[in-house]
Amino acid sequence: MKTQQIIAELRRKNEMSQDEFAAKLFVTRQAVSRWENGETVPNTDTLKLMSKVFGVSINTILGQPRNTICQVCGMPLDDEGNYSKETDGSINDKYCKWCYVDGVHAYTNMEDVISEVIKHQNWGTPEQMQEFLRKQLAGLEYWQK
Numbered sequence: 459m460k461t462q463q464i465i466a467e468l469r470r471k472n473e474m475s476q477d478e479f480a481a482k483l484f485v486t487r488q489a490v491s492r493w494e495n496g497e498t499v500p501n502t503d504t505l506k507l508m509s510k511v512f513g514v515s516i517n518t519i520l521g522q523p524r525n526t527i528c529q530v531c532g533m534p535l536d537d538e539g540n541y542s543k544e545t546d547g548s549i550n551d552k553y554c555k556w557c558y559v560d561g562v563h564a565y566t567n568m569e570d571v572i573s574e575v576i577k578h579q580n581w582g583t584p585e586q587m588q589e590f591l592r593k594q595l596a597g598l599e600y601w602q603k
Contacts, residue, residue, distance in 0.1 A: 459521050462496040468512045468519070469494075482511050506548045515541055515551035529599040530557035530564075531571050532591075552599070568595050 459467075469479045469490070476490040483490075483504055492498045500508060505516045512519070515535075517526070526535045529552045535541055542550045542558035550558060557564050557571070565571045572591045576584055595601050 460496065461499060461520050462494050464519055464521055465490075465500075465508070466494040468508075468514065472512060479511075483507050506546075509549045510547045513539075513549070515549045517551050526551055527598075528552070528554035528557055530554070530595075530601075531575055532594050532598060563600075568592070568601055571595060 469476070472479075474482070476487045476494075480487045480490045483500075484507075485504065489498075489500075493500055505519060508519055509516050515526075527533060528535055531554060533540070533554050533556075535551065535554060540554050540556075542553040542555045543560075544550050545561040552558075553563075565574075572588055572595070575591060576587050579587060581587065582590070
């Protein structure tokens with residue numbers, strides 16, 4: 459789906475007129491109309507604000523694939539509420555809301571993440587799960603720093 463269609467769909471899903479949406483974004487109704495007609499695209503600051511208003515990631519608004527995973531724990535991320543948020547309320551689409559809280563990483567030690575994940579899983583032995591998770595997490599951006 460194209461960005462213009464996504465913006466229009468999200469606006470309608472949130473039961474907002476173009477005028478109401480424009481007011482929330484501090485732009486004109488004509489700007490919203492141009493985005494929805496594909497004449498222009500919102501700037502970066504406006505995309506951040508849209509992300510807050512709609513509660514979705516900027517990637518979602520831009521039509522990027524949604525099959526992202528938390529770069530700390532490996533959990534799949536989606537627009538159903540498990541993305542983390544920055545201190546300004548914008549969506550951070552790299553981390554889940556449990557690994558990145560109010561702009562701060564909750565974990566600095568991979569073993570702590572593994573222990574937490576194992577509490578919520580029940581496959582294999584704890585040793586098998588630990589070995590699997592160590593390999594998986596080692597490939598994530600956060601742990602490669």
